[in-house]
Amino acid sequence: MTRRSLRLGSGGEFDRLRAIFAALGAAGRDLGDDCALLPVGGRTIAISIDLSLEAVHFRTDWLSFREIGWRATAAALSDLAADGATPLGVLVSLGVPGNRQRRPGNASPAVQIMSGVGSAARSVGAKVLGGDMARSPRYLVDVCVLGRVARPVRRSGARPGDGLWVTGRLGGAGLALAALRAGRRPAPTVRRRFARPVPRIAAGRWLARRGARAMIDISDGLAGDAGHLAAASGVGIAIELERVPCWPGVTPRAAAASGEEYELLVALPRSFGTAGARAFRRATGLPLTRIGACTAGRGLRITHEGRLITPPRGFDHFRAR
Amino acid sequence: MTRRSLRLGSGGEFDRLRAIFAALGAAGRDLGDDCALLPVGGRTIAISIDLSLEAVHFRTDWLSFREIGWRATAAALSDLAADGATPLGVLVSLGVPGNRQRRPGNASPAVQIMSGVGSAARSVGAKVLGGDMARSPRYLVDVCVLGRVARPVRRSGARPGDGLWVTGRLGGAGLALAALRAGRRPAPTVRRRFARPVPRIAAGRWLARRGARAMIDISDGLAGDAGHLAAASGVGIAIELERVPCWPGVTPRAAAASGEEYELLVALPRSFGTAGARAFRRATGLPLTRIGACTAGRGLRITHEGRLITPPRGFDHFRAR
Numbered sequence: 001m002t003r004r005s006l007r008l009g010s011g012g013e014f015d016r017l018r019a020i021f022a023a024l025g026a027a028g029r030d031l032g033d034d035c036a037l038l039p040v041g042g043r044t045i046a047i048s049i050d051l052s053l054e055a056v057h058f059r060t061d062w063l064s065f066r067e068i069g070w071r072a073t074a075a076a077l078s079d080l081a082a083d084g085a086t087p088l089g090v091l092v093s094l095g096v097p098g099n100r101q102r103r104p105g106n107a108s109p110a111v112q113i114m115s116g117v118g119s120a121a122r123s124v125g126a127k128v129l130g131g132d133m134a135r136s137p138r139y140l141v142d143v144c145v146l147g148r149v150a151r152p153v154r155r156s157g158a159r160p161g162d163g164l165w166v167t168g169r170l171g172g173a174g175l176a177l178a179a180l181r182a183g184r185r186p187a188p189t190v191r192r193r194f195a196r197p198v199p200r201i202a203a204g205r206w207l208a209r210r211g212a213r214a215m216i217d218i219s220d221g222l223a224g225d226a227g228h229l230a231a232a233s234g235v236g237i238a239i240e241l242e243r244v245p246c247w248p249g250v251t252p253r254a255a256a257a258s259g260e261e262y263e264l265l266v267a268l269p270r271s272f273g274t275a276g277a278r279a280f281r282r283a284t285g286l287p288l289t290r291i292g293a294c295t296a297g298r299g300l301r302i303t304h305e306g307r308l309i310t311p312p313r314g315f316d317h318f319r320a321r
Numbered sequence: 322m323t324r325r326s327l328r329l330g331s332g333g334e335f336d337r338l339r340a341i342f343a344a345l346g347a348a349g350r351d352l353g354d355d356c357a358l359l360p361v362g363g364r365t366i367a368i369s370i371d372l373s374l375e376a377v378h379f380r381t382d383w384l385s386f387r388e389i390g391w392r393a394t395a396a397a398l399s400d401l402a403a404d405g406a407t408p409l410g411v412l413v414s415l416g417v418p419g420n421r422q423r424r425p426g427n428a429s430p431a432v433q434i435m436s437g438v439g440s441a442a443r444s445v446g447a448k449v450l451g452g453d454m455a456r457s458p459r460y461l462v463d464v465c466v467l468g469r470v471a472r473p474v475r476r477s478g479a480r481p482g483d484g485l486w487v488t489g490r491l492g493g494a495g496l497a498l499a500a501l502r503a504g505r506r507p508a509p510t511v512r513r514r515f516a517r518p519v520p521r522i523a524a525g526r527w528l529a530r531r532g533a534r535a536m537i538d539i540s541d542g543l544a545g546d547a548g549h550l551a552a553a554s555g556v557g558i559a560i561e562l563e564r565v566p567c568w569p570g571v572t573p574r575a576a577a578a579s580g581e582e583y584e585l586l587v588a589l590p591r592s593f594g595t596a597g598a599r600a601f602r603r604a605t606g607l608p609l610t611r612i613g614a615c616t617a618g619r620g621l622r623i624t625h626e627g628r629l630i631t632p633p634r635g636f637d638h639f640r641a642r
Contacts, residue, residue, distance in 0.1 A: 089359055
């Protein structure tokens with residue numbers, strides 16, 4: 001559940017995508033940001049699609065079907081948040097196995113998944129506009145989201161001197177995942193962070209209105225997504241790891257590697273300071289923390305208490321572990 | 322690849338969908354036609370999503386990867402045609418197995434699929450706006466299409482007395498499928514009809530401008546989709562099977578059962594006659610044939626040379642055969 005209009009995996013995936021872009025030629029000109037933008041009658045529509053597959057992005061023994069629907073929808077809505085867009089509607093394709101045992105007395109998995117989709121959509125004022133469904137050997141939930149956006153914030157607008165800020169606290173999703181992988185029950189607040197992530201719609205709109213230059217949501221981990229933002233903007237990024245706001249019990253390094261956090265990483269003009277962060281907190285209830293800056297160079301530079309460190313590897317869901 | 326914003330399968334699927342609609346409550350109010358409609362700044366956007374799964378909707382030994390991409394996209398675009406919409410863009414989620422042998426010298430399957438998607442999009446003036454990709458045990462192509470529409474034609478607008486018309490000729494896709502199932506190579510024109518269907522965008526727009534009251538594309542077979550149109554409009558439909566325009570070598574009964582035809586079934590005011598059909602042919606190159614009428618009753622009535630016949634079963638892709 002990466003947050004861009006064409007997912008960039010690691011290594012071979014990048015090569016494959018370059019070939020796909022080439023094959024699409026001019027038709028694919030708008031690919032490559034969190035959302036695609038479509039001008040309609042003087043307005044701009046932001047659109048993104050986000051594929052969630054059983055055994056790749058979720059497991060049915062870790063999440064309820066309602067949570068699977070919520071989480072897939074929240075992941076897609078997070079793309080709209082990263083553009084500063086206001087959600088309007090979602091469309092959903094479901095793949096549902098026909099031969100699995102249903103728990104007695106429960107609604108069918110498809111109904112439970114769609115109930116989670118509907119809740120996530122309603123939570124941000126969006127409607128479920130349509131969908132498709134087919135039998136599939138494994139569950140799949142593909143969510144297409146549409147929103148309106150007055151001033152889309154892309155990944156490419158950061159300038160040297162901009163401050164680099166992050167919403168919320170990082171590492172909670174990673175903590176939940178580590179517990180689930182070890183066969184332990186995560187603590188309820190940690191589990192909720194993983195199972196019912198909140199797309200940062202209000203935060204994204206606030207930041208867009210306040211002059212955000214570039215924004216991305218944190219799905220591949222802070223380090224990975226900071227690298228994407230730096231590359232798209234043609235700037236360097238310097239992160240001071242000790243400034244990263246961490247979930248209780250999480251080290252800054254683990255927080256920077258944790259994926260599917262659904263927080264926003266945003267470049268703001270140098271003039272945006274602590275007064276701005278306080279206003280953000282009053283408006284959204286979330287902390288906004290300056291963790292570094294955009295620089296005149298290229299690439300990502302992470303320090304921890306003054307010492308240069310190797311960036312943590314990008315998050316690759318749980319499939320590669 | 323049914324042509325509606327929420328697929329209605331047969332039997333248990335209907336019940337399941339009713340439960341899904343109930344679970345969605347007010348959020349799902351707009352479900353149930355070929356496209357969802359979204360008002361944006363005084364314009365209307367038509368949107369649909371269409372899931373194509375290997376072994377359910379396509380087989381890799383019957384179609385090339387380019388054809389798989391084309392066909393999945395054409396199927397989704399056909400939903401826009403049925404609303405009289407003009408395509409703007411498509412978003413695509415791909416599931417691609419990681420472990421299958423690639424034919425040497427060929428571009429990767431993902432690239433070939435996207436090349437087919439891009440061709441189908443360009444053929445109707447649409448752009449590939451974005452996408453997502455993940456490893457999957459089987460290939461999957463989920464296509465979300467967006468179009469603009471001045472006067473959307475829904476399924477629900479047919480009135481008693483309207484003529485019932487169909488574009489093109491039916492039965493070619495069924496003929497190709499029968500050959501492929503029997504292990505034979507279909508004739509090139511028949512194979513093309515199956516492998517590279519042409520979404521009837523220009524036809525749909527022409528019919529919308531000329532006062533079409535209700536329209537649906539033929540994906541479940543003429544009989545099945547005529548039933549859907551009758552139910553949505555609250556009218557009866559009478560079809561004279563001997564009037565159905567058939568692909569050479571196909572009986573009217575087989576033509577009426579053949580699915581994934583991507584032709585349009587349309588209710589037009591009684592005043593629309595053979596002069597209208599001639600104008601349609603000049604504009605689109607396609608025949609437009611009156612095959613029956615909408616009546617004051619309910620349900621579907623099919624006759625063949627005056628004798629009442631049992632409607633052929635709806636098309637259920639090839640999975641059930």
